[in-house]
Amino acid sequence: MSPKTPLNVDEIHKLAESIKTIENFAENRNFNSSLFNVSLSSGKPQTPDKSEKIKPNFNIMLICSFLVMFISLGIYLFVELSTKQQTFSLVVTILAAGFAILGTHLKYKNAGATAIIGFCLVAIITIGYEIFTPKEVAEKAEKMLPGK
Secondary structure (H helix, E strand, C coil): CCCCCCCCCCHHHHHHHHHHHHHHHHHHCCHHHHHCCCCCCCCCCCCHHHHHHHHHHHHHHHHHHHHHHHHHHHHHHCCCCCCCHHHHHHHHHHHHHHHHHHHHHHHHHHHHHHHHHHHHHHHHHHHHCCCCCCHHHHHHHHEEEEEE
16 A cells, blocks of 8 residues: 555454454464564664673584594504604694693683693603603602692
8 A cells, every 4th residue: 555545444453353254263262463573673683692702613623623633643553653743643643732721611611621621631642652651740740740
């Protein structure tokens, strides 16, 4: 309808009868008639929460970190590597550990948990690449504890 045309009373009565028929049908059949109402949005797209943005990144970093660590472990155990390849493997493993530590910090937002994961991963990497023996790592960890 254009704004200049006059309203036809008969059409309005027909429309009102149709609406009453639909509402009666819905009420008699225990149908929630509020579902007919349309809710309008403000027109602005809603921005996702920051935690929703971080979650996929955390999962990707965690998967990549474990994948790189397992590949490095497999290469280290089953393939003889030259010194350059071992160094490259160590650097890649340290980077993967860094991603895991970063992902832990983003996920839990707790400095204590991040520090624990960091120290554990560094200890595992140094033992795995035979930089230190497990006994040396334990001794160094004891020295770092306060009160000892």
